[in-house]
Amino acid sequence: MSGPSQYTPKSNFAKWLERRLPIISFVYDSFVAYPVPKNLNYMWTFGAILSFMLVAQIITGVVLAMHYTPEVSFAFNSVENIMRDVNWGWALRYAHANGASMFFLAVYIHIFRGMYYGSYKEPRELLWILGVVIFMVMMATGFLGYVLPWGQMSFWAATVITNLFSALPVVGPSITTWLLGGYSVDNATLNRFFALHYLLPFIIVAIVALHVWALHVTGQNNPDGVEVKNVKKDTVPFTPYATMKDGFAIGVFLVLYAWMTFFVPNYLGHPDNYIEANPLVTPPHIVPEWYFLPFYAILRAIPNKLLGVIALFMSILIAAALPWLDTSKVKSGTYRPTFRKFYWIFVAVSIGLGYLGSQPAEGAFLWVARVLTFYYFFHFLVILPVLSRREKTTAVPNSIAEAVENRGASHA
Amino acid sequence: MASQGKAWRCQGLYLGRVTSQNMKRDWGDEYDGRLGKGERVIIKGGRSGATPNPSRRDVVYLATGAGAVTAVGAVAWPLVAQMNPDASTRALASTEVDLASVPEGQIITVKWRGKPVFIRHRTEKEIKDAQSVSLTDLPDPEADDKRVQKPQWLVVIGICTHLGCIPTGKEGEYDGWFCPCHGSSYDVSGRIRSGPAPNNMEVPTYAFISDTKIKIG
Numbered sequence: 001m002s003g004p005s006q007y008t009p010k011s012n013f014a015k016w017l018e019r020r021l022p023i024i025s026f027v028y029d030s031f032v033a034y035p036v037p038k039n040l041n042y043m044w045t046f047g048a049i050l051s052f053m054l055v056a057q058i059i060t061g062v063v064l065a066m067h068y069t070p071e072v073s074f075a076f077n078s079v080e081n082i083m084r085d086v087n088w089g090w091a092l093r094y095a096h097a098n099g100a101s102m103f104f105l106a107v108y109i110h111i112f113r114g115m116y117y118g119s120y121k122e123p124r125e126l127l128w129i130l131g132v133v134i135f136m137v138m139m140a141t142g143f144l145g146y147v148l149p150w151g152q153m154s155f156w157a158a159t160v161i162t163n164l165f166s167a168l169p170v171v172g173p174s175i176t177t178w179l180l181g182g183y184s185v186d187n188a189t190l191n192r193f194f195a196l197h198y199l200l201p202f203i204i205v206a207i208v209a210l211h212v213w214a215l216h217v218t219g220q221n222n223p224d225g226v227e228v229k230n231v232k233k234d235t236v237p238f239t240p241y242a243t244m245k246d247g248f249a250i251g252v253f254l255v256l257y258a259w260m261t262f263f264v265p266n267y268l269g270h271p272d273n274y275i276e277a278n279p280l281v282t283p284p285h286i287v288p289e290w291y292f293l294p295f296y297a298i299l300r301a302i303p304n305k306l307l308g309v310i311a312l313f314m315s316i317l318i319a320a321a322l323p324w325l326d327t328s329k330v331k332s333g334t335y336r337p338t339f340r341k342f343y344w345i346f347v348a349v350s351i352g353l354g355y356l357g358s359q360p361a362e363g364a365f366l367w368v369a370r371v372l373t374f375y376y377f378f379h380f381l382v383i384l385p386v387l388s389r390r391e392k393t394t395a396v397p398n399s400i401a402e403a404v405e406n407r408g409a410s411h412a
Numbered sequence: 413m414a415s416q417g418k419a420w421r422c423q424g425l426y427l428g429r430v431t432s433q434n435m436k437r438d439w440g441d442e443y444d445g446r447l448g449k450g451e452r453v454i455i456k457g458g459r460s461g462a463t464p465n466p467s468r469r470d471v472v473y474l475a476t477g478a479g480a481v482t483a484v485g486a487v488a489w490p491l492v493a494q495m496n497p498d499a500s501t502r503a504l505a506s507t508e509v510d511l512a513s514v515p516e517g518q519i520i521t522v523k524w525r526g527k528p529v530f531i532r533h534r535t536e537k538e539i540k541d542a543q544s545v546s547l548t549d550l551p552d553p554e555a556d557d558k559r560v561q562k563p564q565w566l567v568v569i570g571i572c573t574h575l576g577c578i579p580t581g582k583e584g585e586y587d588g589w590f591c592p593c594h595g596s597s598y599d600v601s602g603r604i605r606s607g608p609a610p611n612n613m614e615v616p617t618y619a620f621i622s623d624t625k626i627k628i629g
Contacts, residue, residue: 159575160575166576186526282577283592284580286592305610308608
């Protein structure tokens with residue numbers, strides 16, 4: 001998708017700048033003239049929504065950091081101070097806390113979009129892997145941020161997650177002590193978690209830049225999963241088409257975000273986190289934030305500590321191997337009738353695991369979690385590779401233009 | 413040094429200041445007197461010939477490389493080590509606990525190195541229960557008398573060996589402890605009986621300094 005710039009500087013200043021730092025033509029070529037497939041649906045607006053959320057989280061986060069104190073005796077009270085005394089502090093904190101949830105909601109839709117339409121397939125493998133890396137750094141950032149209010153859930157989340165590393169043979173306990181900066185979660189832990197929580201979003205910005213770069217080299221995938229063959233016939237310019245569509249989608253997404261922030265700001269939170277951290281009492285039922293629940297269910301489903309931790313990490317990392325597990329030449333689920341059925345089963349299994357993660361790990365819940373955990377891996381390791389070889393796909397259109405015409409004809 | 417067939421171990425870019433004199437000195441007769449463009453000459457390996465000191469370059473490369481690795485290591489060390497517990501955390505003194513005020517059947521929790529330590533004054537029945545369990549029934553087999561110094565006093569670090577939560581006392585199937593996080597059950601000896609935890613609750617180093625006083629750590 002790269003080539004000579006489509007931008008011609010007109011003013012003298014633009015000409016002067018262009019010879020020294022061609023930043024205007026770079027932006028113009030990437031976000032104005034950039035050709036986007038003309039068959040994109042609203043599922044393709046989540047990249048823009050995610051970029052918006054990343055910026056929103058960084059801005060609200062930076063201003064919250066101006067009022068927050070990462071010290072065990074003050075942290076909890078400084079958050080209460082933000083809620084009660086800081087001008088607009090309640091709005092900023094609720095926007096940041098719910099922003100994390102909205103960020104994860106958008107990223108899950110974005111990931112499942114990619115899975116349905118085969119966006120991980122050649123030549124977009126690296127683009128996809130960068131996405132998996134972003135997701136993992138996001139999870140780390142979300143976890144670190146959840147610890148900062150220093151409530152009971154914060155404290156015990158920090159304890160459980162850092163103890164995951166103690167499952168490693170030989171080096172486990174020393175790694176845990178190293179991560180904590182002590183023999184238990186304490187001031188050193190809180191302080192470093194704050195430093196890292198501030199750092200990681202900027203690492204995400206850097207990886208997002210690579211992600212978008214890789215995207216602009218291969219071009220976007222699209223609902224029909226056929227590559228752009230004729231830029232004139234198959235694509236439309238990014239501006240105004242994608243800009244407007246993305247802008248509208250962000251607007252709709254903001255309605256939900258604002259509703260969460262202003263009407264049910266604590267709906268996704270846990271009341272125990274309004275009790276200050278107490279190292280001597282574990283709350284009777286601890287659960288992570290909703291966006292970690294499926295992985296938490298997998299961790300608890302396995303009755304062996306080390307294997308449970310391995311399964312937890314593998315359930316995320318396995319996504320990076322998708323391009324090599326699903327080798328079907330047909331990208332889009334639209335033309336893969338059997339894949340489509342298994343895809344929706346997989347979505348249901350993932351949501352089911354999320355539900356089980358929120359329930360106590362006992363009795364029937366535990367057994368269902370085991371079955372679903374097994375299926376989760378079975379989908380990746382058996383169903384997808386077998387489908388790639390056996391499935392009878394339906395006719396794929398020759399070009400994006402043809403797909404759009406066919407659709408128009410069938411609607412007429 | 414005599415000719416040794418393919419003796420050129422120095423391949424790739426010839427670093428350093430390249431002059432005819434230096435080349436003559438380093439490469440002897442093999443050097444034909446020409447200089448490449450700029451000040452770089454690329455010497456390809458595999459030619460036979462004699463050289464006064466081909467290994468001199470190798471030594472310089474290796475020494476530079478080793479120096480760089482050492483320097484990176486020396487810089488990284490403090491950056492990594494600063495995350496380990498600091499001196500004030502490591503220096504936390506041992507804790508003395510007076511047991512006289514703990515009635516039979518009660519569990520008290522004391523803090524040692526930031527961790528809770530459970531001290532349980534066990535009843536006759538609990539002692540009997542703990543001692544009569546067959547070791548083959550235990551996921552982490554350990555006899556009760558190996559875990560206590562005096563049968564009526566059980567001292568364990570009150571941290572679930574699964575993922576570090578604090579179990580609650582006198583709950584669970586075995587009336588020992590129950591971990592609310594992931595459902596591990598411990599018995600009155602602090603031994604794991606069911607659930608995902610792999611090990612028994614740890615017994616800290618402690619000593620009776622009198623009949624009713626212990627020192628942990």
